[in-house]
Amino acid sequence: MPKIVDAEARRQEVVQAVFRIIASDGLERASLREVADEAGLAVGSVRHYFASSDELLAFSFGAVIDRIAGRLEAALTAVEAEPLGSKEQHAAVLNLLGQFLPLDEELAVDACVWMAFRHAARIKPVLAAEAERSHRAVAAVVGRLIMLLSPGEAEAHQTLVAEAERLLATLDGLCMHALLQPEWMTAEMCSDVLAAHLRSLEALPAAH
Numbered sequence: 001m002p003k004i005v006d007a008e009a010r011r012q013e014v015v016q017a018v019f020r021i022i023a024s025d026g027l028e029r030a031s032l033r034e035v036a037d038e039a040g041l042a043v044g045s046v047r048h049y050f051a052s053s054d055e056l057l058a059f060s061f062g063a064v065i066d067r068i069a070g071r072l073e074a075a076l077t078a079v080e081a082e083p084l085g086s087k088e089q090h091a092a093v094l095n096l097l098g099q100f101l102p103l104d105e106e107l108a109v110d111a112c113v114w115m116a117f118r119h120a121a122r123i124k125p126v127l128a129a130e131a132e133r134s135h136r137a138v139a140a141v142v143g144r145l146i147m148l149l150s151p152g153e154a155e156a157h158q159t160l161v162a163e164a165e166r167l168l169a170t171l172d173g174l175c176m177h178a179l180l181q182p183e184w185m186t187a188e189m190c191s192d193v194l195a196a197h198l199r200s201l202e203a204l205p206a207a208h
Contacts, residue, residue, distance in 0.1 A: 011049050014039050018060040023109045027116045030057065054126040061117040061130040064110055069137040071099045076141055097194045100171045102178050103187040111175050142167055149201050170197050
């Protein structure tokens with residue numbers, strides 16, 4: 001009998017091959033042929049699931065967004081479950097912020113792939129829709145976190161937006177620095193910087 005192939009499982013195998021290539025050699029090498037070789041498949045088998053390199057890249061970008069967004073939502077739920085201002089909530093917030101950064105091997109691969117796709121989207125229109133979705137998903141989590149840590153009235157809106165953008169910029173900068181200079185910006189130093197930033201957020205006066 002012919003072997004039955006789980007289409008979704010095979011797509012995920014191909015996507016994982018894309019991730020490995022990007023993490024080791026960059027997005028430019030992620031052609032259908034290279035991905036097929038990395039996945040141990042014939043090019044025709046990959047084309048059965050993805051008609052072109054653009055389709056494969058857009059799907060892979062969406063996959064890494066879903067992974068990161070899923071972790072962020074779960075971490076935010078844990079933050080919301082803890083008493084406001086408690087040590088437990090503080091630890092939960094640090095865990096949430098750590099989901100953005102290459103603090104372990106899995107997070108490092110996702111961060112590298114995510115950054116590569118975000119940069120490529122600037123010149124690859126096929127990635128633009130997923131880049132927009134990525135930004136909105138992350139901004140939504142960060143915005144909700146800032147509102148949770150700095151409860152206030154409507155007149156504080158500009159301050160909250162500014163703090164959300166400050167946090168996003170901090171996370172982007174830390175992520176890029178850790179990927180480019182891992183010997184200096186270690187997981188421990190990333191955690192220290194996050195802790196310092198969190199202390200500055202917790203020190204913000206509540207709006208009235």
